[in-house]
Amino acid sequence: MHYTPMEFPSPFSIISSLVVILVLIQFIMKSKRKSQSNLPPGPPKMPILGNLLQVAGKIPHLGLRELAQKYGPLMHLQLGEISAIVISNPRVAKEVLRTHDLCFADRPELILGTIILANCRDIVLAIYGDYWRQMRKICTLELLSSHKVRSFRFIREDEAWQLVQSIKSSPSLPVNISDKVSKVANAVTCRATIGEKCKYQDELIELVEEIAHWGSGFFMADLFRSLKFLPQLTGMKPALKKIRGKLDVIFDNIIQEHTERLNKRKDGTEFNNEEEDLVDVLLRINDSQRLEFPISSGDIQGLVLDMFTAGTDTSSAVLEWAMSELMKHPRVMKKVQSEIREVVKGKERIEETDIQNMSYLKLVVKETLRLHAPVPLLLPRECRKECEVDGYTIPVGTKVIVNAWAIGRDPEYWVDSESFIPERFENSSVDYIGANFEYIPFGAGRRMCAGISFGVATVELPLAQMLYSFDWKLPNEMKPEDLDMDETNAATSKRKNNLYLLATEYPIEVVN
Numbered sequence: 001m002h003y004t005p006m007e008f009p010s011p012f013s014i015i016s017s018l019v020v021i022l023v024l025i026q027f028i029m030k031s032k033r034k035s036q037s038n039l040p041p042g043p044p045k046m047p048i049l050g051n052l053l054q055v056a057g058k059i060p061h062l063g064l065r066e067l068a069q070k071y072g073p074l075m076h077l078q079l080g081e082i083s084a085i086v087i088s089n090p091r092v093a094k095e096v097l098r099t100h101d102l103c104f105a106d107r108p109e110l111i112l113g114t115i116i117l118a119n120c121r122d123i124v125l126a127i128y129g130d131y132w133r134q135m136r137k138i139c140t141l142e143l144l145s146s147h148k149v150r151s152f153r154f155i156r157e158d159e160a161w162q163l164v165q166s167i168k169s170s171p172s173l174p175v176n177i178s179d180k181v182s183k184v185a186n187a188v189t190c191r192a193t194i195g196e197k198c199k200y201q202d203e204l205i206e207l208v209e210e211i212a213h214w215g216s217g218f219f220m221a222d223l224f225r226s227l228k229f230l231p232q233l234t235g236m237k238p239a240l241k242k243i244r245g246k247l248d249v250i251f252d253n254i255i256q257e258h259t260e261r262l263n264k265r266k267d268g269t270e271f272n273n274e275e276e277d278l279v280d281v282l283l284r285i286n287d288s289q290r291l292e293f294p295i296s297s298g299d300i301q302g303l304v305l306d307m308f309t310a311g312t313d314t315s316s317a318v319l320e321w322a323m324s325e326l327m328k329h330p331r332v333m334k335k336v337q338s339e340i341r342e343v344v345k346g347k348e349r350i351e352e353t354d355i356q357n358m359s360y361l362k363l364v365v366k367e368t369l370r371l372h373a374p375v376p377l378l379l380p381r382e383c384r385k386e387c388e389v390d391g392y393t394i395p396v397g398t399k400v401i402v403n404a405w406a407i408g409r410d411p412e413y414w415v416d417s418e419s420f421i422p423e424r425f426e427n428s429s430v431d432y433i434g435a436n437f438e439y440i441p442f443g444a445g446r447r448m449c450a451g452i453s454f455g456v457a458t459v460e461l462p463l464a465q466m467l468y469s470f471d472w473k474l475p476n477e478m479k480p481e482d483l484d485m486d487e488t489n490a491a492t493s494k495r496k497n498n499l500y501l502l503a504t505e506y507p508i509e510v511v512n
Ligand code: HEM
Pocket: 123, 124, 125, 136, 144, 306, 307, 308, 310, 311, 312, 314, 315, 318, 373, 374, 375, 378, 379, 380, 441, 442, 443, 444, 445, 446, 447, 448, 449, 450, 451, 452, 454, 455, 456
């Protein structure tokens, strides 16, 4: 779950807010007359609302693909006061995310960021500049480096094993896979970020869910920023302030506990570096006084929230879709299970190092990410320097939406683009690291995902362990083709209906 996914408002909320907005028609009209001369094409715009009604109530990435089929891969939309461009093919995505990456390296400011993150003092929503650069560097070198991600291996192995135990605990009953995988992703993130004895996990996850709700960027208060009274009037500001108050109390405790640990370590006690969680790392770096901008407790709060919002729903969405696709494709299920069972033969528990020998499993994950990009519209960028894209002039302040979901299914770039075929990645150099613009589930350029290794590791091991330890069937004699693949109209692209499956334990002959 990321802060700034797109979730368009319902027609009801648009109409109720319209009453307030109409009072200020003149004011808004005046504020929206900029250089619109060479903007990309787009659907006709209504006064005040622009294109809001054309996208309202639809699943955003689906609705935007439909519009793009009519208006082109670079399209202009007016969403209330927000002027936005939508990119829907790999060629234009490359122009925006590589050629002009620096022009589009900002994020649009959200009311959520100003209240919850004390003016976007995090990474995900931070404006492009020295502070973001410092925090991103800390992420790359310390928090989410391959070495650090590997050091959390024991957490993933433990949580994957607990998942198996919890599935075994209710034999013959359908297992709510959606729920199970969400718990695994939450627990892995919580333990890696705040530590082993994370007593705040449930409360924190609840608050993060509330934050994700307010972070869509498509509330009236975010769409009509010139109406300064809207955040208060719509209840957004009081709600966010309440969340902030609760977070402050939790984080005061977390930071106090971690500071005590740091002090013990400085006193020369037994503390072991490999057991450092991310808050420990941040305090240690800050303590070393090497930073241009010292990290405040508010900054730690912002970073930890980023890890939760960015790392939990995304990973669990991939797990949920991978299991769904495998249930719909018994041939692929059989092939991937055979590979895993061959590699792990004689052991009960999969170790993370085994995953390196599971090349087909990796293709399954890649294909799932192609068809079900968990953040289908990436995170919005904002133009910080006027520039030309595909012959059109994009003014400063324009919001940029990249439809990574539509790009991953573009029939001009993908053969049989809507089908689940992991083999398409066999002997192919196409990867998700931001170099192939037909495949960008983690984005690309300066603002691309900072947690790819963490995210992929959180998916691969639990998936392999579930496929190894159990054989799976759809409940109620359901046929593979009858399993629905409906999506929620929510932050991350998840299943609308929870995935329920029947598990049969796979007999493992353990070799000592
Ligand atoms: C399968 C899992 C994940 C997916 C699909 C995913 C996807 C994304 C996407 C699409 C973006 C926006 C990229 C852009 O604007 O070009 C992003 C940003 C980000 N992600 Fe992830 N993510 C995942 C897991 C994680 C995890 C586990 C973490 C950390 C623990 C993380 C941390 C971040 C951060 C910090 C950013 C903001 C980067 C910036 O603005 O500089 N992500 N992610």
